[in-house]
Amino acid sequence: MKQEQLDLLAQNGILVTTSVKDKDIDDIDGLIKKMKEKNLLILDSKSLHDVLGFEYSEGDFKIIPSKNYGGEKSTSSPQGWVDYFNDRFEQLRNLLIARLNGNLRAISISNIKSIPQGGEVEIIGMILDISISPIKKYTIITLEDKTGTCKVISKNIGEELVKDQVIFVRGKKINDAIFIDEINLPDIPIKEETPNQADDVYTVFLSDIHVGSTLFAEKPFNRLVSWLNGSIDQFSEISKKVKVVVLNGDLVDGVGIYPEQEGELSIKDVIEQYNYLYEILDKIPKDKKLIITPGNHDATHIAEPQPQLDPYFAGKLYNLENAIFLSNPSSFNVVYDGVKRNILLYHGFGLMYYVNTIQKYNKMRNEDIASIMTLQLKSRHIAPTHGSTQIMPLKHDYLVIDETPDIYATGHVHNAFISRYKNTVLVNSSCWQLQTKYQKKYGIFPQVAKAPIVNLKNKHAFTLDFLNEEIGVFNGEKT
Numbered sequence: 001m002k003q004e005q006l007d008l009l010a011q012n013g014i015l016v017t018t019s020v021k022d023k024d025i026d027d028i029d030g031l032i033k034k035m036k037e038k039n040l041l042i043l044d045s046k047s048l049h050d051v052l053g054f055e056y057s058e059g060d061f062k063i064i065p066s067k068n069y070g071g072e073k074s075t076s077s078p079q080g081w082v083d084y085f086n087d088r089f090e091q092l093r094n095l096l097i098a099r100l101n102g103n104l105r106a107i108s109i110s111n112i113k114s115i116p117q118g119g120e121v122e123i124i125g126m127i128l129d130i131s132i133s134p135i136k137k138y139t140i141i142t143l144e145d146k147t148g149t150c151k152v153i154s155k156n157i158g159e160e161l162v163k164d165q166v167i168f169v170r171g172k173k174i175n176d177a178i179f180i181d182e183i184n185l186p187d188i189p190i191k192e193e194t195p196n197q198a199d200d201v202y203t204v205f206l207s208d209i210h211v212g213s214t215l216f217a218e219k220p221f222n223r224l225v226s227w228l229n230g231s232i233d234q235f236s237e238i239s240k241k242v243k244v245v246v247l248n249g250d251l252v253d254g255v256g257i258y259p260e261q262e263g264e265l266s267i268k269d270v271i272e273q274y275n276y277l278y279e280i281l282d283k284i285p286k287d288k289k290l291i292i293t294p295g296n297h298d299a300t301h302i303a304e305p306q307p308q309l310d311p312y313f314a315g316k317l318y319n320l321e322n323a324i325f326l327s328n329p330s331s332f333n334v335v336y337d338g339v340k341r342n343i344l345l346y347h348g349f350g351l352m353y354y355v356n357t358i359q360k361y362n363k364m365r366n367e368d369i370a371s372i373m374t375l376q377l378k379s380r381h382i383a384p385t386h387g388s389t390q391i392m393p394l395k396h397d398y399l400v401i402d403e404t405p406d407i408y409a410t411g412h413v414h415n416a417f418i419s420r421y422k423n424t425v426l427v428n429s430s431c432w433q434l435q436t437k438y439q440k441k442y443g444i445f446p447q448v449a450k451a452p453i454v455n456l457k458n459k460h461a462f463t464l465d466f467l468n469e470e471i472g473v474f475n476g477e478k479t
């Protein structure tokens with residue numbers, strides 16, 4: 001900052017910390033105005049990041065956050081939960097209406113009584129309960145909207161349904177129930193690809209680094225960082241074109257996260273864990289932008305959405321000038337050369353609920369996790385079943401998948417895979433921590449030090465393996 005800019009900030013009663021004194025600010029008047037609007041009196045790395053709205057642009061290359069929970073407070077009162085569920089229902093209802101091109105005549109459940117026997121009925125409702133009749137194996141669903149509940153019945157559902165999804169059904173009224181002819185989930189549309197002349201731009205997906213754990217795979221992680229800064233020849237034509245590196249939660253191992261964790265910690269202070277991570281990430285060239293989001297091991301509340309990393313604990317990371325801090329879940333668009341890619345990030349804590357409750361997924365194979373992510377996309381919700389993860393009851397439900405992502409990335413389960421649903425790339429981004437005692441006890445085998453990479457030009461995807469001296473292409477086998 002120029003001296004006159006520093007003087008102007010001082011005249012406006014704003015204290016400037018040394019960490020930002022050297023930053024170039026184009027619009028100092030705009031910055032002062034925004035700081036006053038937010039009642040901020042100290043300009044440090046965190047407030048600068050917040051006030052500038054995290055949007056990053058360099059030439060025509062832009063990163064624009066599109067979903068980001070800003071940390072507003074929730075009211076965990078009965079009314080708070082009612083407001084939360086109403087918002088969730090309305091958002092999903094609107095997505096269903098859009099999916100069916102408005103081509104529906106859905107009525108409120110309370111109005112079913114005015115439909116004659118045998119008449120056609122269309123409803124949009126939230127699944128309150130699902131059961132299978134013991135003899136004829138009919139699926140019986142109790143649907144709910146703001147006006148009441150009703151039973152809908154089908155012989156062949158043809159869709160994977162779970163409690164609390166919002167669905168559309170069309171059927172015939174017989175006695176007090178609806179016999180289903182058609183059922184629709186909000187689902188995502190296929191994102192059509194149009195040919196483009198854009199350059200190759202790679203995004204690397206990382207998560208679950210678990211710095212501070214004795215099992216942190218530090219050598220492989222440093223190998224990845226060396227590869228990103230051009231010190232390794234293998235695949236260097238790719239590393240040169242990496243412009244975005246995602247760190248999708250569980251950046252550090254935290255403290256007191258799981259039973260007897262202390263014996264597996266090499267750094268026992270969470271601030272020191274973030275400081276150590278800073279030293280490593282600082283070696284990544286600054287033209288590669290870091291998108292940093294929290295997970296369940298990070299120093300914030302576990303209920304979702306989780307806000308961006310808390311500067312009290314992770315303050316050192318805010319000194320990384322190439323870092324953009326977002327919430328969990330969050331999404332952002334990368335825009336360049338006429339290409340626009342939407343990337344949805346979710347750390348993945350809620351994936352385990354479906355691993356544990358849907359028997360066919362309990363082996364946690366890569367295809368099982370991909371199926372759960374597909375279930376989320378079809379439901380247009382990160383946690384379709386209430387209770388699958390802890391929720392902050394906010395007035396706006398950030399867990400609704402309101403945009404169709406080009407890439408949906410998760411972590412948490414420490415698997416490494418790339419899959420696809422429709423034209424959306426599904427990624428689970430491995431981990432940088434060897435098997436813990438806790439994982440061993442539950443038979444969980446992590447896939448360590450793999451980095452899924454997606455070319456934003458054409459959504460081609462592959463995974464590089466950094467576990468051994470020789471970097472290789474990872475074939476996705478789970479060992």
Ligand SMILES: [Fe+2]
Nearest residue numbers: 208250412431
């Ligand atoms: Fe993790």
Ligand SMILES: [Fe+2]
Nearest residue numbers: 250295296412
């Ligand atoms: Fe996790």
